[in-house]
Amino acid sequence: MSATLRTSIALAALSIVALVAALYLGPVPIADPFASDEATRTIVWDIRLPRVLTAWLAGAALGLSGAALQGLLRNPLADSGVLGLSGFAALGAVLAFAFGFAPLAPVMAVVFALAAAVLVTTLGWASRGPASLVLIGVGLSSFAGGLIALALNLAPNPGALADLVNWTLGSVEGRSLEHVTLAAALLAVGAALIFAAARGLQALTLGEEAAAAIGANLSSTRTLVVLGAAACTGGATAVAGIIGFVGIAAPHLVRALAGHDPARLLLPSAFAGGALLVCADIAVRLLPTDTELKLGVAAALIGGPVFALIAARLASRGGDA
């Protein structure tokens, strides 16, 4: 059995354990989630199940798009959050909400994530070293943040402000099966596109020119990954808001188990992202805070140090990825 398959199976099993645990755990302890009383059924099946499934799907989408973007840009610091795709997706959704087109929010999230992905890959394709690419992403993220603030400022309906702020912090509280369906559909589309680019990502291990010289079609690889990452990130952000660092942390953890081949990282990174976010959501629910900690905040608290660690390790190797 290959390391990838072993890792995928282990992480899928971890995902299932986390998902089941998430049905038991929460502010109201549930002894038997399969009990037939009204209260248990409502808490477990109407509240917790959609919530944890949303968390898993968003995490999987971010883990997968992170692994794909890292392969495409040959940079272990790349992910939807760092590169500004999440920020732009949130901006698209915020615009839809603020200006009264709420049903269009998912579409806007995908379209805006796509715009960011096209921008960052175009600007970052020829970037020298990991740092300059990250700087481009930081610029795009800050720009998206500024525009979100502007949209909130100009929003005709200030009552929605609190909702919107919540959303830019990232949360899966109060999600329904509709959210689950939306995230699953966009993850399926994104995954299909990204897996079609897997061989191209392997070829890019040799660098751009040598990858083309062994016969890889780089423009198709790039298009597939950009579209796939936009679908994944748009979907994840539309249902869970901005959640950073899962896309960096998941492939990073998986490399230790499954090796560095960018194609073989894709599936396990998706499972790792899903499991990570479900665990983070369990932690958020169990922490005895007055207001529930936002999932995006928790993810950043865990992921931020991981990002710093990878960046420091890269810097010590002279910026070589």
Place this chain on the structure above:
Amino acid sequence: MSALLSLSSVSVTLAGTRALDTISLEVAGGEVIALLGPNGAGKTTLLRAALGLVAAEGAISLSGANPANLTSRERALRAAYLPQRPQSIWPISVEALVALGRFVHGAAPDRLSPADQSAVDAAIEACALLPLRRQRMDEISGGEKARAHLARAIAQHAPLLLLDEPTAGLDPAQALGVADILRAHAAKGGGVIFSTHDIALAAGTAHRIVLLHAGHIIAEGAPSVALTPASLEAAYGRKAYLQQIGDGFAAIFAR
């Protein structure tokens, strides 16, 4: 049968500088050609132009087709290319790197047909990488990395090898090992064009030398014909001569 590579009055301008100036050159099957010349003479540009990687004026034909009009797949079936500073961005295993040479045949490192596997095994053996095949690319020495990348190019099984300094960083014995691999490729009907700064190795390996200076071919032909004291001085700006010693060569530059 058309030549594996043919350049006719090819010129390349890079950032306002004429990097190649009306170069004409042919590489046929069974031939090893060495590109010599000082830094900046145009060796790398010539190899890149042959693959259509830089815009060029003049006519270029890669097995009968203009590389600029070929897909990357069609190019990879005609020629394997080893860049001057080959990269392995992710520290994959030596074997996985060599297996990338089978990309154009539809293989992935984790999905090799028996034909792919035997091509990979043969390339690994030819480049003396057998004990290293499971090592990671970031765990081996510079010379071992160079051999792994060469093995990748060989595993591609393209008729033409375009190699940019394949022996850079190799010790003399390993460089001779690479020379043997190139000769073997030609003996099987393939063509090889490689650049190097090792004049003696080029003289002992290549059937034909192409000596470049400032984008021009200043001498071409069999080693003893092309590498005269006059042409070497014209290329490198120093008095130099080539001497045959036994079945090898020595290139001696005056201080």
